[in-house]
Amino acid sequence: MSDFEFESAKSTHSSGDAHGGPPQGDASYLRKRGEQLADRHADAVRQVREYERQLAHVVRMLAFTPGRDSLVNLLRLLDEKRPSIGSPRPLLPFVASVLAEHHQVSDLVAVVFEPRGREYLNELRACLFHELVLRGVRTDAYPALRSAVHVPPWHPLFWLPAHRIDVESGADFPRRSVNGSAYGVPSQLPAEGRVDLPTPRTSEGSALHDTATADVRESIVAAVRVGEWAGHGAWVFTLDEALPPECVPALLPTLPMGCLDGLGPTDRFEIAVRPLDEIWRLLFDTASMGGMYDSGVHGAYGRLWAWRSIAGLSGAPAGASAEEVEHRARQSTWFHFEADTDWFHGDIDSDYGVAALSPDRRRIAVLAATDTD
Numbered sequence: 001m002s003d004f005e006f007e008s009a010k011s012t013h014s015s016g017d018a019h020g021g022p023p024q025g026d027a028s029y030l031r032k033r034g035e036q037l038a039d040r041h042a043d044a045v046r047q048v049r050e051y052e053r054q055l056a057h058v059v060r061m062l063a064f065t066p067g068r069d070s071l072v073n074l075l076r077l078l079d080e081k082r083p084s085i086g087s088p089r090p091l092l093p094f095v096a097s098v099l100a101e102h103h104q105v106s107d108l109v110a111v112v113f114e115p116r117g118r119e120y121l122n123e124l125r126a127c128l129f130h131e132l133v134l135r136g137v138r139t140d141a142y143p144a145l146r147s148a149v150h151v152p153p154w155h156p157l158f159w160l161p162a163h164r165i166d167v168e169s170g171a172d173f174p175r176r177s178v179n180g181s182a183y184g185v186p187s188q189l190p191a192e193g194r195v196d197l198p199t200p201r202t203s204e205g206s207a208l209h210d211t212a213t214a215d216v217r218e219s220i221v222a223a224v225r226v227g228e229w230a231g232h233g234a235w236v237f238t239l240d241e242a243l244p245p246e247c248v249p250a251l252l253p254t255l256p257m258g259c260l261d262g263l264g265p266t267d268r269f270e271i272a273v274r275p276l277d278e279i280w281r282l283l284f285d286t287a288s289m290g291g292m293y294d295s296g297v298h299g300a301y302g303r304l305w306a307w308r309s310i311a312g313l314s315g316a317p318a319g320a321s322a323e324e325v326e327h328r329a330r331q332s333t334w335f336h337f338e339a340d341t342d343w344f345h346g347d348i349d350s351d352y353g354v355a356a357l358s359p360d361r362r363r364i365a366v367l368a369a370t371d372t373d
Contacts (some may be wrong), residue, residue, distance in 0.1 A: 041336040045127075049086065054272040056085040064178045071103065071111040089295060096127035097298040103172065105137055113144045115343045125148075130300035131313045133164050134171050157300055157357040160307070161322050165348075167329075172285050185285040187352040189338050193272040195249045206254040206263065212236035219312030220367050222305045223287040228294040229371040233259050233343075234312070238338035242361040245273070251364070252337060252355055259343040259353060259368035271337040276310075279334045279354060283309045291371040292350070313356040313365045331359035345372035 044325045062074035077083065078095070085091060099108060103197055112121075112128060122167055128149045132139065139145040139162065172186070212220070220234035235257045243251065249271045263269060287309075288302025291293070296302060309314075311325045314332045333354040338344065344351040350371040357364055 051084040051135070052279055053082050056087075059083065059085065059091070059095065059096070060178050060359075063095050064102050064176075065105050066107070068107050068111050069286075071099070071107060074113065075118070075121060075124075078124070079120050082120065089297070090123075091296065092124040093127045093298045093301055094119070094295070095126075096131050096300065097173075098176065099128055099136055100131035100299070101176065105142065108132070109142045109144045113150065115144070115176050121183070122152070122333055126155055126157050127298070128299040128302055129162075130157055130160060133160075133162065134168060134299050134303060135173075136164060136169070139163070150335075157304055157348075159322055160304055165326060167280050167326070168284075168303070169301075170277055170281050171299070172281065172289070174289055185282070185289060185371075187282060187286075187350070189270050189272055189275075189336055189352075190278075192268070193274060195246070196270050197253070199247055201250070201253055201269065203265045204205070204254065205256060206237075206251065208237045208239070208255060209237045210256065216312050216320065216365075219308055220365060221369075222308035222371040223283040223302075224309070224367070226297050226298075226301070226305045227284065227286045227288075227290045229291040229369050231343075231370045233257065233366075233368045235366045237364045238365075239362045239364065243357065245357055248333070248335060248355065248357055252335070253339075255364075255366070257366060257368070259337055259366075260341055261343065263339055263341050266340070268340040269337065270339070271335055274282065274334045274336045276329055276332075279336070280292050280306055280310060280329075282336070282352065282354070286369065311368065313354065313367060315356075315358045315363050315365065328359060329356075333357040333361075343368065343370065345370060 017081040023257070044328055059077070062070050062077065074312065078092070083091070099112065108128065113125060129139070129145065132145075145354065151160075151162075216236060217234045218225075220236075221232045224232040224313070237255060245346070252271065253260060253269050260269075284302050284306040287297055287305040288299055290297070307322065307325060310329050311320060314329045316325045316328045320328070333356070335357075337355065338351060339353070344353075354367045355364060356366075
């Protein structure tokens with residue numbers, strides 16, 4: 001029965017009973033019509049999902065296949081059809097990451113960054129530019145990359161430097177193929193730099209209280225939030241006087257933070273001093289590769305949100321440039337910790353805590369992340 005026939009059928013049964021209900025027999029008819037529509041809707045949804053699966057495979061095949069012919073046809077497909085593949089994540093940052101991994105820079109420069117590029121693909125070019133930067137490509141060696149403005153001032157990625165900072169040289173990338181990917185966030189505490197406290201520790205809580213504003217808290221958790229980990233927390237404590245870095249490990253377990261609620265004097269609390277590049281790498285992996293059930297925001301945006309978390313943790317002022325954030329971060333002292341509490345689940349590569357002592361040693365900021373429900 002067509003929709004027109006359905007409307008006509010309704011008109012022949014328009015009279016109701018005295019109480020305004022449907023005429024006898026109409027309720028059964030409507031139920032059956034509803035069942036038909038539900039079945040058709042379910043079939044249509046399955047068909048759409050199958051189209052999305054096949055379309056995603058075609059896009060991946062073109063993106064993973066090296067050569068200019070693949071690039072030309074991929075860009076034409078993306079620009080003319082602007083496909084949606086059902087993922088909640090935008091498609092172009094993923095494609096940019098794959099292109100940077102599997103294609104020659106000379107081919108990318110000639111095809112993707114050609115001067116008369118399609119406007120819709122500006123996002124692809126902006127992400128690809130920073131994917132190449134992270135992989136150590138000297139963009140000034142290619143005139144098309146050096147002269148063209150691929151990241152306009154209004155774009156979020158414009159904040160990032162156009163060259164790779166040495167802190168970023170250890171960036172991790174997922175192992176991907178046309179059929180899938182494998183990756184993991186190396187969040188386990190290393191053996192190097194350990195400054196664990198002897199037990200039993202003091203069980204007396206600190207009188208300090210959390211002073212983080214909403215904006216600062218949002219900045220600190222940026223990398224974890226976009227990586228869609230299961231849970232996160234952020235705290236900032238302002239000290240009355242400068243605190244030597246060697247005193248931070250003893251202070252942290254006493255601070256009023258939800259991630260350490262219930263920590264007893266003999267419960268596991270492990271901590272290490274970490275260099276900035278390892279902290280940045282941890283945050284970059286968190287954002288770019290995402291949590292257990294998410295693929296992350298990939299390299300370009302992972303780079304942005306890792307630095308956003310670094311900015312909040314180091315206490316950089318609002319509106320600070322990338323150079324200012326880097327300078328402040330280098331002057332801060334960084335710690336990585338783990339603990340046995342209900343908040344931290346203790347699963348491998350699923351929990352971590354980061355603490356930063358500011359350059360003046362009068363501010364401690366903490367980020368806690370867990371990817372276990």
